[in-house]
Amino acid sequence: MITPRFPAFILLAGSSLLLFSACDKALFAEDSAETEVAADACPSLTAHLAEMDATRQEKNMRLLEYFSPAEIADIQTNTCLSKAPLETGHGLDERASGLKGRFWTPGATIRVRFLNGSTTLQQKVFACAQEWGNYANVHFSKVTSGASEVRILFGEDGHWSYIGTDNSSIDACDETMGLQLTDQTSNTEIRRVALHEFGHVLGLRHEHQQPLSSIPWKTSAVYAYYAQQDWTQEEVNQQVLNKNTTESSQYTNFDASSIMEYPVSATLTTNGYSIGWNTQLSSADKSFVSLMYSSNRMRIRHAATGYNSNITFLLAGIYHTLKPGESLSVPALTSANALAIWEQATSGAWSWDDGYAPVYGKNYKIVRVGSTNDLTIQVD
Numbered sequence: 001m002i003t004p005r006f007p008a009f010i011l012l013a014g015s016s017l018l019l020f021s022a023c024d025k026a027l028f029a030e031d032s033a034e035t036e037v038a039a040d041a042c043p044s045l046t047a048h049l050a051e052m053d054a055t056r057q058e059k060n061m062r063l064l065e066y067f068s069p070a071e072i073a074d075i076q077t078n079t080c081l082s083k084a085p086l087e088t089g090h091g092l093d094e095r096a097s098g099l100k101g102r103f104w105t106p107g108a109t110i111r112v113r114f115l116n117g118s119t120t121l122q123q124k125v126f127a128c129a130q131e132w133g134n135y136a137n138v139h140f141s142k143v144t145s146g147a148s149e150v151r152i153l154f155g156e157d158g159h160w161s162y163i164g165t166d167n168s169s170i171d172a173c174d175e176t177m178g179l180q181l182t183d184q185t186s187n188t189e190i191r192r193v194a195l196h197e198f199g200h201v202l203g204l205r206h207e208h209q210q211p212l213s214s215i216p217w218k219t220s221a222v223y224a225y226y227a228q229q230d231w232t233q234e235e236v237n238q239q240v241l242n243k244n245t246t247e248s249s250q251y252t253n254f255d256a257s258s259i260m261e262y263p264v265s266a267t268l269t270t271n272g273y274s275i276g277w278n279t280q281l282s283s284a285d286k287s288f289v290s291l292m293y294s295s296n297r298m299r300i301r302h303a304a305t306g307y308n309s310n311i312t313f314l315l316a317g318i319y320h321t322l323k324p325g326e327s328l329s330v331p332a333l334t335s336a337n338a339l340a341i342w343e344q345a346t347s348g349a350w351s352w353d354d355g356y357a358p359v360y361g362k363n364y365k366i367v368r369v370g371s372t373n374d375l376t377i378q379v380d
C-alpha cells in the first residue's frame, strides 16, 4: 500500500481515469466529474528516501553475493523499467501493453514537478523534456507546487517511468518517474536518460518490444544478464523479450537507433547482432511523435461484419490495428495519404492491399467486399 507523501490534491474520478481506450482521448475531457479535495500532508520525502536507501542496500547486499560492484553498477545504468500502474487495475500483462490509448491529447500541457535534486540538475532534465516538445505537439510546464502529471524523484535505483496518460492515474503523492542521476552525472548521460524517460511520458514504449522487432535474442544469456539487477525471468520477459501485441500498439518499422531502444550486447544475441548506445532522438522518433500528436486526423473503424479478426492497416508510415467494432482517431498527412490494409484476399496469401488515398478530417470504415475476406475502405 502506497501512502501519500507530499501535499497535493487527490483526483476523485470513476473508472474513466483508468480506462483509456483510444488514442485521441482528451487528457481531461473524461475528468470533468473529478472533484479536487485537499489531502492530508504526504509523508516526508526524507523518510521515503531513507526507506529506498535501506531497500537498495538490502538488495545490493544480496546481489553482491553473486556479482561484482562494477557489474551491478553497469546494468543499473543500462536499463530502464517502464511501469504500469498496478494498483489501479492494470494487470501484469498490461506491462506489455502498447502505445495505443496512452497518448495525450494533441496540444496537451503536461505539468512536471521535481520532488528533489539541485536546480541545475532539474533544469538539465527539463530541457530534455522540452526537446521532445520541438516535435510533439505537447507542452511541458515546470511547476513547483500543486497538481502535476509527472513527478520526478532523483536518487532511485536505475531509471523508470509510467507510460503516457497512465501518469494521470498515479496517486498524487507518489513519484511517477525515478532517475538515478546526480550532479556528478555527465551531461550526455543525463540527456540520454531524460530523453528516454520522457519518451515514456509521451506514450512510447521500448523499441525492442514493438511488434516488428526481430532481435535474435539468446534467451538464456538475457536471463543471466538481467539477473545481475535482480530481475526474475518473468520480469525479463515483460521488460525485454516479450513483444507488444499489434492491437495494443501503434508503431513504425523497427528503429534500432531510437532513443527508446536499449543497448544490446552481441553476447545477448544468437548471431552477434548488437545495438550501441543511442543518446539522441532518431529521425523516426521525431517524425513518429510529430505525427502521433498531430491534429490532422481521420477516424477509421472496423466495420467488416462477420470478419471477427483484427485488422491492421498502415497509414502515413504508422501501423494501427483495429479490433472488431473498434474505432480509432489516427494521425494523417495533410495531403497524399497512402493507406494499405493487411489482408488475406481470395488467393489465400496475406498481402498489403494498398492504393487507398483517404483524406484527413473524414471518417472511414473498413468493410468486406461481399462475403469475402477482401477488405476495402469506404467513407463512413
Ligand SMILES: [Zn+2]
Residues within 6 Å of the ligand: 080, 081, 082, 196, 197, 200, 206
Ligand atoms: Zn525505458
